[in-house]
Amino acid sequence: MGSLNVLIVVCLSYVAALFAVAFAAERVALRGRAHWLHSPLVYTLSLSIYCTAWTFYGAVGNAARSGLEYLTIYIGPSLVMIGWLWGVRKVVRIGRSQRITSVADLISSRYGKSNLLAVLVTILAVVGTTPYIALQLQSVVESFASFAAADPESVPGAGRGGDSASTALWVAAGLAFFTVLFGTRNLDANERHHGVVMAIAVEAVVKLVALLAVGIFVVWGVGGGVSETLARIDASQLGHWQMASSRWSGLIFLSAAAFLCLPRMFQVLVVENDNETHLRTASWAFPAYVMLMSLFVVPIAVTGLELLPAGSNPDLFVLTVPLSQGREGLATLSFLGGFSSATSMVIVASIALSTMVSNHVVMPIWLRAHGGGATVSGDVRNVVLLARRLSIVGVLLLGYFYYRVSGGGAALASIGLISFSGVAQFLPALLGGIFWRGATRLGALSGLIVGSAIWLWSLFLPSVGTGVILPASVLEFGPFGMWWLRPHGLFGITGLDPLIHGVFWSMLCNTTAFFLVSVFTFPSPMERLQGAQFVNVFAHSTAPQGWQGGAAQSEDLMIMAQRILGAGQAQALFQDEARRQGLAGFLPEPSAGFLQRLERELSGSVGAATAHAMVGQIVGGASVSVEELMAVADETAQIMEYSSQLETKSEELARSARQLRAVNEKLTQISVQKDAFLSQISHELRTPMTSVRAFSEILRDTDGLTGAERAKYASIIHDEALRLTRLLDDLLDLSVLENGQVSLNIRSGTLAEVLDRAVSTAVQGGRLTILREPDNEMIAIETDFDRLAQVFINLIANAQKYCDAADPVLTLAVQRRDGLIIVDFIDNGSGIDADMHGLIFEKFSRVGHHKAGGAGLGLAICREVMARLGGAVAYLPGQGGAAFRVSLPEKPAIATQ
Amino acid sequence: MSKTVLVIEDEPNISEAIGFILSRDGWRVANHFNGVDAVEAVRTRNPDLVILDVMLPGRSGYDILQELRASATTADLPVLLLTARGQSKDRELAESYGASRFMTKPFSNAEVLEAVRDLARD
Incomplete structure (x- = not known):
């Protein structure tokens, strides 16, 4: 085995x-x-x-x-x-x-x-x-x-x-x-x-x-x-x-x-x-x-x-x-x-x-x-x-x-206590640091250096073994014959146990150097701050009962945290901590645990050092005033806010700018259109009114007018008054159509009925010949007959007014295609120039001289009406003369309202 | 000897009304109905005064006015501008182009007569 x-x-x-x-x-x-x-x-x-x-x-x-x-x-x-x-x-x-x-x-x-x-x-x-x-x-x-x-x-x-x-x-x-x-x-x-x-x-x-x-x-x-x-x-x-x-x-x-x-x-x-x-x-x-x-x-x-x-x-x-x-x-x-x-x-x-x-x-x-x-x-x-x-x-x-x-010999066995005495050199700096605010960095340094030097000389080096680093002569007689520096007999004191001897001298000199140098040097502000935190750690890392500053500190901390974390998050944090401590409300005791937690939260936003300093400043009650700190926190929060939102903001701004530009363009366009429209309206209204006024003044002020003259002038006034009325009717009609406020009166019947009515209304004593296809017109339709007739009348009247052929002929061609009823109005005149095709349906657009006396609203109204009826009206090029195509859905998919 | 007025106006009724009023006052009235050859009409008829509508078929009254002012023979010709657009910027535009007088439709007959008399006297 x-x-x-x-x-x-x-x-x-x-x-x-x-x-x-x-x-x-x-x-x-x-x-x-x-x-x-x-x-x-x-x-x-x-x-x-x-x-x-x-x-x-x-x-x-x-x-x-x-x-x-x-x-x-x-x-x-x-x-x-x-x-x-x-x-x-x-x-x-x-x-x-x-x-x-x-x-x-x-x-x-x-x-x-x-x-x-x-x-x-x-x-x-x-x-x-x-x-x-x-x-x-x-x-x-x-x-x-x-x-x-x-x-x-x-x-x-x-x-x-x-x-x-x-x-x-x-x-x-x-x-x-x-x-x-x-x-x-x-x-x-x-x-x-x-x-x-x-x-x-x-x-x-x-x-x-x-x-x-x-x-x-x-x-x-x-x-x-x-x-x-x-x-x-x-x-x-x-x-x-x-x-x-x-x-x-x-x-x-x-x-x-x-x-x-x-x-x-x-x-x-x-x-x-x-x-x-x-x-x-x-x-x-x-x-x-x-x-x-x-x-x-x-x-x-x-x-x-x-x-x-x-x-x-x-x-x-x-x-x-x-x-x-x-x-x-x-x-x-x-x-x-x-x-x-x-x-x-x-x-x-x-x-x-x-x-x-x-x-x-x-x-x-x-x-x-x-x-x-x-x-x-x-x-x-x-x-x-x-x-x-x-x-x-x-x-x-x-x-x-x-x-x-x-x-690995017996020399190692003694190393335990040597090791202990080495780290014991930290003790004066450690204890002095947590109990004495007067302790300074230089003091701690001096104590440590002196103490560890003596430890090295009198304990550590001899422990490695005689002759390994220190020759036996040094142990016996001191370095260079300086007997008072013998490792085991410093300052001539012999007879002590070597360990106790080393510990005694190293600790004594360490503590003395630490104390004296601390007394004679001044701490830096940072040391002062840290010193206060260490020495008074109990005073500010817990809040014993009756500690008056507790709530006030918590409040300060909360104000600060709000500025850095944002109100919602900070309040949630404080409330949660208060609940954990068994308190109601938003203000927990500023315990060490809470401060640590708060600092961690803050450090996520402003970095560990800043967070540490901020919390420490408030809790430690140091020389920096809370107000000053708040200012820093404010600035930091603002900078943070800016930097985190800058990108989003600039994107938003660019987007808004684009939108604004678009809206502005649109508004400008609308404004231009409105100006043009008002200008047109003004012109169209003032023109007949001018004639009315001029001739009525003539009738009033002129003596000796013949009967024929009187009759002529009176009829001019009458015609112009009618023109005005028509214009106003058209404008109102258009306004109603454009605003979608029109109410349609849907009926059933045949296309022929509507065309019959339109032709008989439009052609009154004119010389226009109208060619129709009665067989094709027998199509059942369901729509607003008055409105559809209005469109047809307009188109027939246009042909009557503008067809420049010697023997004007208007052909009405009806067909059904793709679920649509299509009616074409084709005359034998010279037609409309191609560059005008896009314009003729706009308001106040007129082709050529307006001897016909229209205001230029007819086709605009036609377009609106057809849109309401779910169909369309368009200019049909390449038909020889002027040609308009009206299309209407067979099924009454009418866009009311 | 009576002076000549050229009325450049596309609305026949307005043209007739102005002609009636001025004739009764002793003017010789000539009519022209479009903008395209209005400047030529002024040159051939050589009137003492022009009544010019702004909204003419073929060519704007402003254009015609500018051309008249640019020419030496007609630079000082009294021109009464008529417009159916009553906005103030139209008046400014008319004055900047050198209109002698600017009137908005509808006008009163007495106003037209007075304006024509004023312009002819200068």
């Missing part, structure tokens, strides 16, 4: 299960049903990445070497969570309200969004975390090696170094894959990773269960009960161990600081935090978790020391004790616990570091190289994602190389 092979299978299955968990969590979160994902339990479990492989394996090793000192690593964070929850809540609140993505982002934001600070923090974090990642890889490799040693089928000593290196590489590659997959899936503004958090929570359970299982096995399976185990502990050297108070307090302080400052802790504690109230649960649940983690450390250590041969690595007791007892299943569980501890730490740390590296190092460089904001947002997004992924791979590669270079 190959236990190593079984282990590999189990390990791969476990990894596959983690993938599945992460996938499922992401999908559930996507569907918005991630309620249980946001539970305080998951949050608390995710905090357990504090317990890495270093604590999983190392705590037992530590206990075996130094007794209860391992507890300090747990006491620090527990004290923070229990005793200083208020401070943690403040950090979380700031992180949420400022949308902080990392510890570097927090410090940079606080000090006026200084990128220099962010870069410094990032570098320090990378330097501090890389060995830690190497440590995790080492733990996995060594636990594999333990199994290999216990596996009877494996060949002992066969290329062990090569094996361990390849194991480390495979583990690093697998972790990189997992982290890239779930850590950079989306570019959420809040940087939350549901899948990762869920997987970590599962791993937290696994490692706790594993350690508890080993502990129970040791106490009851090996030790034979609680009392016997306690007796063994008393008997061992651990029972006699005396604690050094300075080292204890130093370690407690260090672990507490690291709990806040470690990039991975910041990630789960602040960035991944969904709900502030989870902190309340975590404040007791997390200490309880670490207590359980530490419960069996001493029994395991004691048992290991007893059972295993002297010289075996106490760091691996958790694994080797079950193995030595032939409990391979338990050992496998234990291995999975350690594996979980290692992988969860590496995953979160690489996410946190990659966020910092991409946001504060890669992106600023990329943006500068690409000319700043001249890029499309989607473009930047892709670059950010790529930068993240490369950063993750880079961080893991760094860890791997560190592991290879350092040789």
